Amino acid sequence: MISFNTLNLFLVDLLSFLPDKLVFTISGLIMSVAICTFLIGLGSVYTWFERRVIARFQNRSGPNRWGPFGILQPIADAVKLLIKEDIIPATADKMVFIAAPIIFLCTTLLVYAFLPLGIDSQLGNINVALLFVLGITSVNALSVFMAGWASRNKYATLGAIRAVAMLISYEVPMAISLMGIVMVSQSLSLVGIVSAQSNIPFIILQPLGAITFMIAAIAEMSRAPFDMIESESELIGGYITEYAGMKFAVFQLSEFLAPIFTASLFTVLFLGGSNPLKFLEFLPIPGILWFASKSFVITAILLWFRSTWPRLRIDQIMGFAWKVLMPAAILNTLLVGLELVFIRDNYILQIIINMLIFVVFIYLIANILGQKRLKLKEPVPSELANMDA
């Protein structure tokens, strides 16, 4: 079975005439360039996929002119953006303005360094990979703020302020919701977390943590219904308003990579990564295909969200993070902690308890904080002017 490790070993063999340190550097460089190229290509194809799927949601055809099913559309888009005039606003802070999209793309790509895409298929395996991923995703907020601030545009500044406020709040429940799986798997390494799920994926064991992480991650990459930062109908493009040409393309590319990244992270953390589904274990499917298909399902669900839900208001988004997601994440951590102490090996009982609490929690939140508590009033005609009277 071909994995990243075998490829890497092959490269090391090939370069064995060089000094050791150089071999390591060159083989690592080749592998990471390969991964980055693959991801950028994947991101471009994903733009086509997203546009086609959303078009089907909307009774349209989507891009269908160039290539079979319009699959070459991303190339056309890229060429168009490349030959556009590259405008930097006169009042903009040029250095920051140019640096922002680069940092954005780099942080998005860096995440993949420690993500196990299959069995033995990761560029590196460090023991604090989860911390690294959480840390690197926060840098996104910084580059969004840089872009918005450097543009010297009021819409962009508003978008940037929203970005910082929102991303910082959602970082907290996102990190806490991952406590549970760290406690169960006894590891911060993503490889360790995947191997801890060889029996039961964590989404079944900790549904509350999974849904909290999912929502926080959608907010973190600012997709609908949390797309506050761009919010086309309010802020035109938010931080991206002043960008044109290739810099715009880089931002767009990183944004289209974000759902892929979220889906892969969710797959690794909660769906068992490259582990096969229990009842389909007999099929001779390589781990990387399992990983890809699980991620694909998650991206499809993200597209479904995006194309059907309206956007929340900024105060509601902030309120949701602190009033709903925070308690959910803490409750999940508390539950897992108690279960680890008292019923460590009884998985069935753990699943039953967690599922029950998950349902009750969602039900209570919907009824206490949701719109259901407000009954629709019966209309009473006003006395001031009534044509029937």
Next chain:
Amino acid sequence: MSLNSELVTINFGPQHPSMHGVFRLRVTLDGETIVDLEPVFGYLHRGTEKLAEERTYVQIVTLTDRLDYVASMSNNLAYVSAVEKLCNIEVPKRASYIRVIVAELQRIASHLMATGFLLNDLGAFGTPLMYCFREREKILDLFEILCGARITLSYMRPGGIFQDTPQEFWNNLELFLESMPNQIDELESLITGNEIVLSRTRDVGILTPEQVIDASLSGPMLRASSVKWDLRKANPYEIYDEIDFDVPIGATGDTFDRYLIRIKEMRESLKIITQCINLIKPGPVRNEDVPLIIRAPEGEAYVGIEGPKGELGFYLVSDGGISPYRCKIRAPSFINLTLLKEMTAGGKIGDLIVNFGSIDIVLGEVDR
């Protein structure tokens, strides 16, 4: 430690994705909160009222198409009614029925667009908009069968309508009436109960009955604030007195009510069309005594009809010539905009966009 903060003045529009055309709002913000706003009009001013003074009475019909360009039929109807009142022209019964049918179809089309764009302003990435446009397209197809045009229709003439309806129109209308209730149900099932839609629109932009009456708002804006007033019932024109329909009103006057009123009115419009189809009889559709160049007697006339957006009125003054001495248009979108500041001040930017979308303006009519 204290932080200095200052207000920011920002222009929404004239080029902005949710300004429904070339409308401009000068908004003063305190962070995300709206402190003050000032609408700036006139980017689409074409001097329709002045142009009307240079045209003959029949030619002006084409000008009215371009006022509220998503509801040309209603504009036509309001204008020709004013001319008919000015010149005492009789309208054949069949023409009246067809006028009511097309006006109600136009109301559905206009409300569909209002609903779709409201959802778009809410941030629903075009899906509800496309669902609405799919239905609106069927109505435009019906209009195409009637008069060959889809948007700028110029279907009505003083004394009747341009020509009688082909059989194809009635067949397609039947199909439309069969499918439309289900489509409205589908739309409602997607929107009305949606948690996010509710939390964004409930208790947002509340207008009291006193406020709306003082500002002389009309149409869905007025009825959403639980004022039961509809010119089709209060002052029946054409054949509305023969028809049985309800006037839905809202409970609180918030943005959600304004959306719900439009959905309910679409259902009522379908009821009206069905009744018209049962009542309509063959006959002439145009008063043959009306000359092509009308010379109106000296005098003045005002006719207001219940357009999709509110009371659409034409005030014509004649000095006995072949074109009006003065033509004043009471544009409902323009007057409905008056309370935007009252609805929005103190809210967030998101509220501003949603309240603005719920007014349902068309710039062709606002700027005229």
